[in-house]
Amino acid sequence: MTDTRTAAEHAGRWKADRGRPPHYAVSYREWWTCLACPLDGCDWHHDDRHDSPSAPAVLEALVREHVAGHDLVDVLAAITAARDATAAVDASNDRAWDVVKLRRLQAAERGEDPYGDPVSRILSAALVGSEEHQAVRDLLGSDVHRRPAGP
Template sequence: MTISERQAAEHAGLWKADRGQAPHYTAKGFLGTGWTCIACPLDGCDWHHDDPVDRPTAPEELEAMVREHLEGHSAVDFLRSLQAARDAIVATRESNNRAWDVVNLHRLRAIKRGEHPTMDPVAQMLSAALVGTAEHDDVRRELTETSEGVAGAQGIASVPAAERTT
């Protein structure tokens, strides 16, 4: 599968918007009108183009616009961005490993108590979260229900990435 520069820029616009990096956004406003933001995928670059949903720019024009912008970056810019992405992936992997350590500790404690290793509720919830099983939706639902009426706790449950980009 090949991805065009424009598709990468559309993804970058959503990525930056998801992290609150204004002015990058994807919005639906009054009567379903809004904008699709395409943005430079490189870290630290604020270039973007907000394309109106009701009168979108031709795909080949957007592709040319993004390509022209990206040609203004040096190879070092791309390498820095790749290194930052690699560092983020390593940090995420390490975080994931630490969470699995907690799951395994709870499972071992259950075994020492004479229980089945998957009977510990904390290990079950954390394992479901790490693996992404449907059981984690129950955790999100309970978080939402439990947070009702608690000051500052609204919207505390995470939202799956697929739901944020639609």
């Protein structure tokens, strides 16, 4: 896979995760890969079905043809911004895992089950997106935990 195609796939997933076109990239793991323009104002995308994938050279040509219509500086700025945002999220994720590891280590040092600490369990569930975290979201969304409106 080429760097251009990889960047287009990343842009498709990134846009879809933020509720922007392309609309179908949310299902890229199951049904298709979505190639998208990295520019926020551009909705161009191409869905490539997994059950009948296009040749890599064809996909590369599609992406290159589209990107050629944009100013190179704008494309590079968009890719750089996406890379920086991804790096910031990765760093934040690493810091959260450090907290989980610390809580587990502290529990083990106290002779307790390192996976029994409720804080590390909840944070770990949030980081991996498990069903246990959905229970936290459901609880936070329930009327029981809503604060009354102002004084």
